[in-house]
Amino acid sequence: MGVQIEAIAGHRLKLTGDVETILDVPVRGIKEGFSLAFSDGTLVQGSCIPGGNACRFGITCEGAAMARIVRRGLGDALDLDWNFDWITLACGAQTLQPEARAEDDDVLQLTLDIEVREDA
Numbered sequence: 001m002g003v004q005i006e007a008i009a010g011h012r013l014k015l016t017g018d019v020e021t022i023l024d025v026p027v028r029g030i031k032e033g034f035s036l037a038f039s040d041g042t043l044v045q046g047s048c049i050p051g052g053n054a055c056r057f058g059i060t061c062e063g064a065a066m067a068r069i070v071r072r073g074l075g076d077a078l079d080l081d082w083n084f085d086w087i088t089l090a091c092g093a094q095t096l097q098p099e100a101r102a103e104d105d106d107v108l109q110l111t112l113d114i115e116v117r118e119d120a
Contacts, residue, residue, distance in 0.1 A: 001081075008022070011024070011029075029089075034089060036078075039084045040064040042059070057078045
């Protein structure tokens, strides 16, 4: 069945299909954009459209899943046909930075810009 992702009111992403959940997009993601990484290797960048009810998606790296962006209302919806082990949301303009592991290696590595905070 896969996963379908679309924006809903309040700067949130609704996931339906094999995964049923709602993700809140943090303030940094609203201002700078966000990225979604999937266990099959698919990487997607997203940006919120002012008003909080829609967003735009762009496929940065195709993985094994059949990924399709469709127009829904003022924004986009993302349809992915695959059984995922995990899905990650990261926020900020520099979240997706694919880097080759070695000159001859064609495999890409995902670097996520995640800030770790420790409470005192």
